[in-house]
Amino acid sequence: MRLDKLLEQEKIGSRRKVKALIRSKQVTVDGQIIMSESLNVDAALQDIFVGDKKIQQTTHVYYMLNKPNGVVTAVKDAQHQTVIDLISVNDQRVGLYPVGRLDRDTEGLLLLTDNGQLGYQLLLPHKKVSKRYEVIVNEPLTLLDCKAFSEGIVFLDGKKCKPAELVILSSEKNQSRAYLDITEGKFHQVKKMFLAVGKKVMYLKRLSMGPIQLDPTLSLGAYRPLNQAELQALLPYFTIHKKEKSVEHEI
Numbered sequence: 524m525r526l527d528k529l530l531e532q533e534k535i536g537s538r539r540k541v542k543a544l545i546r547s548k549q550v551t552v553d554g555q556i557i558m559s560e561s562l563n564v565d566a567a568l569q570d571i572f573v574g575d576k577k578i579q580q581t582t583h584v585y586y587m588l589n590k591p592n593g594v595v596t597a598v599k600d601a602q603h604q605t606v607i608d609l610i611s612v613n614d615q616r617v618g619l620y621p622v623g624r625l626d627r628d629t630e631g632l633l634l635l636t637d638n639g640q641l642g643y644q645l646l647l648p649h650k651k652v653s654k655r656y657e658v659i660v661n662e663p664l665t666l667l668d669c670k671a672f673s674e675g676i677v678f679l680d681g682k683k684c685k686p687a688e689l690v691i692l693s694s695e696k697n698q699s700r701a702y703l704d705i706t707e708g709k710f711h712q713v714k715k716m717f718l719a720v721g722k723k724v725m726y727l728k729r730l731s732m733g734p735i736q737l738d739p740t741l742s743l744g745a746y747r748p749l750n751q752a753e754l755q756a757l758l759p760y761f762t763i764h765k766k767e768k769s770v771e772h773e774i
Contacts, residue, residue, distance in 0.1 A: 598620055610635065660699050
């Protein structure tokens, strides 16, 4: 939540008064004087003070979901079960949504939150948030494929992907398994990248996004709140800049 909105919500004062307090250096976050009213904050993660008054309210929820095959990454869908449907009614919040998207047939890590500004920051191209996928393809993988990924795959339409890291785990005649690390999210990117080197993706699972790794004990379709260590790892993405570029499509 924006700092000024949080302070208004906590009845510190009107929008005008809140701005005056911030500009007069009376507001601190984690011990630092804050001069920007648009800073994305959460009292559950940060020590927020106005003078000697501490703001206590927990403002947002953050969930890790192990998305199963067949579920769509959407808030609502007339035909298919959505990732929001997997969240208990008691845990749902107004504005809860998935950060980015995974194809209906893709499994794995998906973050859900009602903190729209944080989700936006995680998807900005210039933030270069790394995402790791486990991939199974229907052909042998080679060192030439690794080289092609590291140089940036070029699609048939001429669009070039950013360099990516392909780590081969096994390579057989009819099936290969690998990890793929990318820092962007073009539409169907992983599947198109492998098609560009003559391979078809048979299975795709996201294992990590930025500092958050999929909990291996989390069964398909299950979710849990992010723990304190995971939330602290997301703090670098709370900074807002006025001239942020628009987000790309997630995979």
